[in-house]
Amino acid sequence: MLTYFNLRDDSGKLHPYINSRAAPDFLAALLEINQAIPGIAFSRAYSARAEQEVLYAGRFRNSNPVAVPGTSRHESGFAVDVSGIVVRTANGGYARDRNGNFIPTKLGNILIPIFAKHGFEWGARFKDPPHFDADPTRYGYKNRAEAIAAASSYYANCIEGK
Ligand SMILES: [Zn+2]
Numbered sequence: 001m002l003t004y005f006n007l008r009d010d011s012g013k014l015h016p017y018i019n020s021r022a023a024p025d026f027l028a029a030l031l032e033i034n035q036a037i038p039g040i041a042f043s044r045a046y047s048a049r050a051e052q053e054v055l056y057a058g059r060f061r062n063s064n065p066v067a068v069p070g071t072s073r074h075e076s077g078f079a080v081d082v083s084g085i086v087v088r089t090a091n092g093g094y095a096r097d098r099n100g101n102f103i104p105t106k107l108g109n110i111l112i113p114i115f116a117k118h119g120f121e122w123g124a125r126f127k128d129p130p131h132f133d134a135d136p137t138r139y140g141y142k143n144r145a146e147a148i149a150a151a152s153s154y155y156a157n158c159i160e161g162k
Contacts, residue, residue, distance in 0.1 A: 002046060002077050002154050005030070010041035010083060017046035017159070019077030019151055021139035022119070026080075029118035036110045043130065044081035047074035048155055063093065064128045076147035079133035080120070082111060086129040094129055102129050 001020035005027075009016070018026045033040050047055070052069040059066035064081075066072075073079035085108035087095040095103050102124050104112060112122050115132045123131025136147035 002151055002159065005045070007045065008039060008041040009043075011043040013051075014042055014044065015046040015048070015051075016042065017077055017151075017155070018080070019136070019139070019147060021136075021141075022078055022134045025118045025134065026120070029115050029120060032114050032118070033111060036114065037107065040082065040107075040111075042080050043083050044074060045079070046077050046151065046155070047072060048160070049075060049152060064123075064130060065126060070148065071144070072148075073131075073133040073144065075152060076136055076141075076144055077151040078136050078139075078144075078147060079131060081130040082107075082132070083130055084108075085111060085122075086124075 002017035003020045003023035005016045005018055007014060007016040049069055052067070052072050052075055055062070055066050056069050084105055087103040087105055089095050097103055111132070116122065119134045119138065120132040121134070123129060123133065136144050141147040141150070
């Protein structure tokens with residue numbers, strides 16, 4: 001199942017769904033974030049396979065890594081992206097400190113620990129600064145593939161209706 005969240009969308013094409021098994025943890029994180037900094041917006045949450053294919057086709061123009069369609073954490077409903085988590089360079093890349101690490105903004109310094117506390121790890125671990133995701137195996141799925149299959153079946157049958 002996917003649970004709908006009434007989220008502010010700064011992409012114009014947000015599908016604001018979270019896998020229902022992680023929805024209580026996501027809600028707890030969201031409420032805590034909104035206490036700390038009101039009005040957080042999301043650029044991505046759930047992605048259907050067709051959307052992932054469009055993103056993948058444009059992957060060389062994307063400053064963030066794009067998963068092969070059928071394997072994205074967004075297709076499982078366990079991931080969200082938020083813009084403005086790290087400092088950017090003048091040419092639009094990501095700034096790094098002297099150790100090569102991303103430099104969180106004020107927003108990043110608020111979100112990263114709150115999401116982590118509720119089970120959503122920061123995507124910097126695979127060079128994807130806007131990204132946060134929870135591990136489907138902590139919510140009873142055997143692996144990510146099983147979570148993707150469950151989410152896409154629910155999306156096709158109950159949301160998209162085809
Ligand atoms: Zn992402």
